Amino acid sequence: MYVNSKPEQKKDVVRVSCCQTEQQKSSQTVLTSLGRHAPVCGFYKLEKMEAVSETDVQFWMAKAVNWGEATSCSALLDTSRHLGSLRSFLQQVLQGLQQMSSTSEAMKTFPFVGQFLGRLCWNPCVIADERSQRLLLRCLNCLYSAEPLNTVEQKANMWIKNMLCHLISEEEGSVAHATVKHAGLTPTRYHSEALQKVVSLMTEEVIKTCDGLPNTSARCSNGNIHAMSLACAALVTCPQISPLIGALLKHSMLCGSSCLNQEFIKEVSEALISKRLVLEDEAVVNLWCYSPTCLEGAAVSLLESVLSDHETMSQSLDKHVNGSLLPQASADHCHIFLTINELYRNVLTEIDENLAVRALIQVFTVCFLQRLTGQKSQDRLPLRAFFPHVMQSLLTPLLTAPSEVPREAWLDHLSWIRSLLQSVTENEEAGEDVRAYQAFFEAWFLLVQCGYWVDTAAELLVLAAPENAEPLLWLLTFFHHPTNRGHQRSQQTAVAREAWTHLRMLFLTRPPPPRHLSAVKELLSSSLSANLVLHLFSNFTIFSHGPVSIITEITDKVLTEAGVKRRALWILASIRCRLNSAATRDDKVNSRLRTLQDTLLQT
Template identity: 30%
Template sequence: MAQDSGDFASDYQFWLQKLSVWEQASAREVQQDTCLYLSQFQEFLRQMYEVLKEMDSNTVMERFPTIGQLLAKICCNPLILAYDESQKILIWCLCCLINKVPQNSGESEPNFWIWGLLSHMLSAFRYDVKEVGLFTEILGYEPVDYYPSLLKNMVLSLVSELRESHLNGFNTQSRKKIVLPASSVVSLWLRHLPSLERATLHLFEKLLSRERWCLCLRRIECCIKDSLLPQAACHPAIFRIVDEMFRFALLETDGAPQVLAVLQVFTRCFVEALEKENKQPKFTFKTYFPYASPSLTAVLSQHPEAIPHGHRLQPLLYTSQLLREAVEEETPESHRSSFESWFLFVHFGGWVDMVMKQLLRSEPEPPTALLWLLAFYYSPRDESQQRAQTVVELRAVFNRLMILLRSDPLSAMDLQAEAGESPSTDPTAPVCGQLVRRLFLNFLLWAPEGHKIAEEAVTRMARTDAITHEIIGFLNQTLYRWDHLCVEAPRSEKLARALLKELQAQV
């Protein structure tokens, strides 16, 4: 910057004077002069950005007190803005002037002025702007082709440069985000589908990496809320698009636990935003899930944690009945209905947790309906006969677990044998193995007898990296839900955190 500062100061004064002349943009000779000098002016814009990006906003205003006057003249010149490359660099320059951490109203005021200029740039072009006619003729465009292309390039540039607070490789001061008003973001997403798709894909990339998956879900929740997607999804059109992308992610990953967990956190954030926004609901819940059974949607949209402990069995049995009716009817639409019902069910992970807890209280015989719910959740593609066999195997595992529970002393080695055992299926089958491990992990956390052997049992269970990550994910989800539900289980929570810390140290 130092070697160019003298040249830049000289160029700065030259272009400030030139822009004052160009303010008479309606005169034909001025239009011709602008077109003649435009490539040189664009080079000056690039030079200005290279200078500005090295300073904070206060330093910029001290060094160049007329910078606002210069930028305002540029933003009001339709011939300059008609060239999308100039717009892009101008956006970078304006963003350099934003005070990322304003301390008072005096420092906030310039930010509003800058947002005003950006808004003007986005709304300035209409088909009746005559001043750019000469410019479009020189470029060889017809207005009907030029304006849509210009707006598309401008929006793509703005979305790209503001994403993750990076402006052409430049990190904003103190890695603070440049936050657009939520209403503006929603308006952009409603009118420009690619930007919504990119925002959703970018969120997936951030959250589904192995490193992120090892973080607590509270931090993942913060990332999701910062994306503004849950708030924007209160509009059914946006929700449907984001939800479709989750659908494809689940299909592509064969229902990976990481994707399920992120979907469930997103759904919780969405429902929270919906309840906050809709004091008087604008849309029924059915609007957001049009392909699922209305009765099932109504049941699952309730908060399971709000149901008193002594009254939880009945809604679970009813949920199981509705799902079985939707899934096991022999109709041409049954396959689609099966997936849609499962897709709706997995949005609300709290119901599966409730099934697990209810089973541990179901001595001497666990209800078939609850075992069926677990089999369906973990293996939705099974046919009715396969699922019935899984239910039989789960019942046998559960009964053996109850026998172990009554043994004295309880052995972690015996528990490990049960966790990897299945009477008639491959012991390494991922679905059955994962389901049994979830059941046993819930037992270890909730049963006082399980606390004594939990550390040894989990160490024996986590015999591969994949299973270790699976257990880390389970503990993360459990602690996240307990935190949200304000569950008062000090011993269980302390145990879960200790196990999580130990396993995270191993990966």
């Protein structure tokens, strides 16, 4: 390997011997790969390596000997606690080995390195840590001689290949395989089960700390809990550690004390968000209850995933939201809902016209209410607890789902909602009272959360008689344009009425009149009214009774810009969520919705 290269040669060029067995080639492939990814110059930029401290060598050799194969709780704890500093020492050793011109020189300069690396290669805790294992492999790579010059280097090569077989191979006949043959396990399973046994003992110890103790303060006085969480911080992505992580998080809930290491909490949260750690639902919720920061991180992660992948999310938004576990956790723990609600409220004030954000807030609320309704009545908190700032009179009409109201009563229900909201807006416009403005904002935000009633109003407008359209158009306008500065809402209501008139003619007349087609396109081009008109247009495409071919043709002609199509997909996502929760399923409507989504995604 490159340890035999001259200093002036490129260090990341690997020379491979031509005479190799198949098993040697497997190990050689790994060595070659490591060589490509570990150039001596460029990454570390070291001109000269300082000598490794003798004190450090003695310390780490003693640790490696004491740890052995880390099959006891104390050994695993101590190994985990020192993983970070061990990686730093291995990095220092690696940098020193990279300075050597040959294996012989490396072994003279670092006489301890063979025994040290060999012991670490058999420590399941070290091997379970991806970064530590990578450093071990790179150190072995530096000791390997592509063209051995003497017997010492030949024996070193054989030993290195045996270590590689132990670390990465399960081939029968390898040294590692022979060593654990008596256990009837492959090397990977041997280390996995050894680690599982130790973790199981530690998990039992955590569980026992909350049993049989007189009070909460006594339970939390056990400093070993903090030590265990600190030890787990470096290994949170190791699957075998998951039960211990769950037990530690459960302990934090039972004891109600901040006895867990903050680095551990941070690592667990980041691993969950990046999908590198899988925990039981209870453990995840315990984490959120323990750390508001982790809860906010999960809520932000959900928001970012929605904003970054509109094609996938817009087709299965309710499934994605439920999969985040946030709705269920919110139903079980009121403070979780309030935290998420506040976060999304702040986001909405910054980008209030973003339809993806509105769709997420609406779908999250629907999923939350479904989980809350599914609870036993004696366990369920009143709605007032979850919406403490909203006028009591608004909660029942808005939080009642359309599926719970007979279809023939929808118009009356929406008129009721309109009258309540109109009263709030009139109070806000009457003066400069801060409380009146807060009540106004909370009413509008609740309408955004319960956007299914706005979707219902837009659906009714497709076939509504002119005399019934006014309250529905008002709701739609207030939803998209809550403020009334400069009589903006009145102007937007007029725009909504104009758009509704053109859309009725466009979708209910055969063939579609070109004049109305052009008028709708022009209204959609306005930055002020685009979302309102698009909301109406999307509902006409789904609920009008015209042939699908005609609807698709109109859609292709009207929605020509990519940005408009993306916004339309989010409106369809909200409608789809409402239809999925409906008491009865209309297969024709759902089929048309899927067709429209596919059309918008393909064009």
